[in-house]
Every structure is written in C-alpha cells, then in structure tokens.
Amino acid sequence: MDFLTDWLTNWLKELLISGIMGNLEGLFDTVNAKVGEIAVQVGTTPAAWNAGVFSLIRQLSETVILPIAGLVLTFVATYELIQMLLEKNNMHEFDVANIYKWVFKTACAILILSNTFDIVMAVFDVSQSVIADAAGLIQGSTDITPDMLAELETTLEGMDLGPLLGLWLQSSVIGLTMQIMGIIIFVLVYGRMIEIYLMTSLAPLPVATLSNRELGGTGQNYLKSLFAVGFQGMLILVCVAIYAVLIQGIATGGDPIGAIWGTVGYTVLLCFMLFKTGGIAQRIFGAH
Numbered sequence: 001m002d003f004l005t006d007w008l009t010n011w012l013k014e015l016l017i018s019g020i021m022g023n024l025e026g027l028f029d030t031v032n033a034k035v036g037e038i039a040v041q042v043g044t045t046p047a048a049w050n051a052g053v054f055s056l057i058r059q060l061s062e063t064v065i066l067p068i069a070g071l072v073l074t075f076v077a078t079y080e081l082i083q084m085l086l087e088k089n090n091m092h093e094f095d096v097a098n099i100y101k102w103v104f105k106t107a108c109a110i111l112i113l114s115n116t117f118d119i120v121m122a123v124f125d126v127s128q129s130v131i132a133d134a135a136g137l138i139q140g141s142t143d144i145t146p147d148m149l150a151e152l153e154t155t156l157e158g159m160d161l162g163p164l165l166g167l168w169l170q171s172s173v174i175g176l177t178m179q180i181m182g183i184i185i186f187v188l189v190y191g192r193m194i195e196i197y198l199m200t201s202l203a204p205l206p207v208a209t210l211s212n213r214e215l216g217g218t219g220q221n222y223l224k225s226l227f228a229v230g231f232q233g234m235l236i237l238v239c240v241a242i243y244a245v246l247i248q249g250i251a252t253g254g255d256p257i258g259a260i261w262g263t264v265g266y267t268v269l270l271c272f273m274l275f276k277t278g279g280i281a282q283r284i285f286g287a288h
Contacts, residue, residue: 013161016167016168019171020164020167020168023174035243037185037189038236038237039240041190042192042237043128043233043237044193045121045124046124057200057201061117061200061202061203061204062117065201065203066116066204069208070113073109073113076208076211076215077211080211080212084102106211108211112207113208116207123226124196128233130231131237178267181267184271185270185274189236192229195229206218206219206222224282224286225287228284228285229281231281231285232281235277235281239274240270246266247266
C-alpha cells in the first residue's frame, strides 16, 4: 500500500512540476519577446517603422495642414507688421530698417514652414541616433535563460506535493497576468510611435507661429514636446537596461515562488516606469 501511495505521490509531483515548468517557460518566453520588442521599436525611426503610415502622414501634413498653416503664418506676419508700424507713435517715427527686418523674418518663417516635415524628421533622426549609440553601450540580456529554468526545476523536485500544488495554481494565475502585462507593453511602445505620427501630421500649424514674439510660445512648446517624445525612447531603453540587470538574478535564488513573483514584480515595475517616461521627458525639456 505504501508503494502505491509513493508511486501516486511521485506521479503527481512529476505532473505538477511539468505543469509549473510549462507555465514558467511560456511566461518567460512572453516576457522575453515583449521586452526584446521594446528595444527594437524605440530604435526605429518613424520613416522605417511603417512606410505606408509614414507616407500617409506626410501627404496629410503637406497637402492638407500646410495650406492652413500658410494662412496662420499670413495672419501672424500681418499682425506683426501692424504692431511694428503702430508702436512708433502711429507711424510718426517710421524706420525703414524695420521693414527690411520684417521681410527677412517673414522669408525665414516661410522657408521654415515649407520644410517643416523635414525639420521634424531631423529631430527624430537625432534622437534615434542617440538611442542607437546608447543601445551599443547598454549591456545585458532581458532573457530568462534555460540554465535558470533547469536550476529552478531541480529546486521543484525537492518540494513536497502540497507546496507544488499551490505553486502550480499561482503559476497558472500569474501566466494570465503576464499576458496582460505583455499587452500593456505593446500599447505603450506602439502608442508612442502613433503619438509621433499624430504630432508630425499637425506640425505646420504650431511652426507657423514661431516667428511672432507673442504667439511663438505655441511653436516653442511644440518643439519641446517633439524633442521630449523623441528622447522618451532613450528613457524607455534605460528602463529596459535596468530591468535586464534586475531580472538576471530572479531564478537563481533557490526560491521558486519568489522567482515567479519576482518576475511579475519586475515586469509590473517596468510597465509602471514605461508609463512615467513620457512625463519625465516632458519635464526634462520643459514641455507642457
């Protein structure tokens, strides 16, 4: 009878261990894929991310928004000319040099406005160049290696049936949680790129106000926001690098329950900090 009981216990332990390892392997594979995708996505320029969307945004910006921005620039230049003529005692103290200054300033504004899309793309090219250089300096893998899982399996084999059953239930629930975390990471990373496209599509409107001292705050804040979104990728990459360092010690501590919850904890922390990167970048560049 004892032999039968021992055989049944060992069979159940093997079944539970196989189930736990299956949950963990799928869990870690999902995390590895999503986190690895972050590093690839933040290092991609808007032009290379999706050629079809990029072409659509460029056409909208240059054919729909740019003519409206031209009207805005006309209003701004006219308003500035009227202010310039009236501020000197209602044209009684008129300086011809101011007209030349206004013409030159307006010509520069027109030149900038007509090349707005290229200027915006140059901002992202600069930020992506910095991100690419940083990616070469940041070392560390975010992968949970097979060696870690093998060590974890050895630890599981020494556990009793009761703790194994509890651990299997926890690993099943946590597997669903990590799937949700994967969706959140996907939304954050892809949402940043969509935000870049949306900001780029309307770029001529705020740029048209740059030449005016009173209205130029709109354009200046837009440029700050542009740099903030671009360099947000750098902060995301730093978050991933920190995650890579933290995650490497998870499955080597000999505590399988701690390993599972440690993975969940660090991944939740990664998602939380990814949410914060946008606000941090805006504060750094003074955008609002």
